[in-house]
Amino acid sequence: CDVTTLRHAEVVAQSGADALIAVAAGAGGHAGAISPFSLFPYLKERTGLPIVAAGAISNGRQMAAALALGADAVYVGTRLIATPEASAAEGYKQMIVDCKPEEIVYTDRVSGIPANWLRPSLDQARELLESTVESKSLGADETKRWRDIWSAGHGVGQIQEQLPAGEVIRNMAQEYLQTRDSLPGAEN
Numbered sequence: 001c002d003v004t005t006l007r008h009a010e011v012v013a014q015s016g017a018d019a020l021i022a023v024a025a026g027a028g029g030h031a032g033a034i035s036p037f038s039l040f041p042y043l044k045e046r047t048g049l050p051i052v053a054a055g056a057i058s059n060g061r062q063m064a065a066a067l068a069l070g071a072d073a074v075y076v077g078t079r080l081i082a083t084p085e086a087s088a089a090e091g092y093k094q095m096i097v098d099c100k101p102e103e104i105v106y107t108d109r110v111s112g113i114p115a116n117w118l119r120p121s122l123d124q125a126r127e128l129l130e131s132t133v134e135s136k137s138l139g140a141d142e143t144k145r146w147r148d149i150w151s152a153g154h155g156v157g158q159i160q161e162q163l164p165a166g167e168v169i170r171n172m173a174q175e176y177l178q179t180r181d182s183l184p185g186a187e188n
Contacts, residue, residue: 093162097162
């Protein structure tokens with residue numbers, strides 16, 4: 001179960017969850033506000049449940065960092081949206097490639113729950129809403145407005161191009177192994 005706070009994690013653990021997806025600050029979509037440096041070990045210590053790290057993991061170095069913080073596995077979202085295999089709209093995939101972390105907006109004003117959104121998609125939705133309100137015609141445009149508000153995490157800063165998913169995964173595995181092997185004490 002996705003969790004963003006200790007309170008949420010405790011409720012989920014009492015309900016019988018086998019593991020927690022710790023959604024840290026910087027995750028795409030509905031995200032928490034706690035840094036992964038704190039959230040992953042904090043939830044691990046206090047719940048004893050396996051932790052799946054989520055939030056701005058776009059390469060193998062970040063994967064190694066999450067595991068070093070005590071996560072048992074990692075969850076990769078935004079990076080895999082920008083692949084040919086993803087069923088996302090082509091404009092969404094390209095926006096992920098084009099955006100910088102500063103263009104991610106954390107707000108509850110879209111869905112009622114704090115989440116990270118791509119600023120250009122919010123701007124496009126605002127323009128569409130303004131034009132439909134002026135014409136007093138919501139209909140099909142109302143549906144399009146919500147469909148084209150796209151979420152992504154801070155990991156967009158590490159994504160420079162759309163690559164096939166297999167290549168992304170191979171690159172991440174290679175970066176992870178290189179990082180793990182280069183850390184102090186790795187020779188032990």
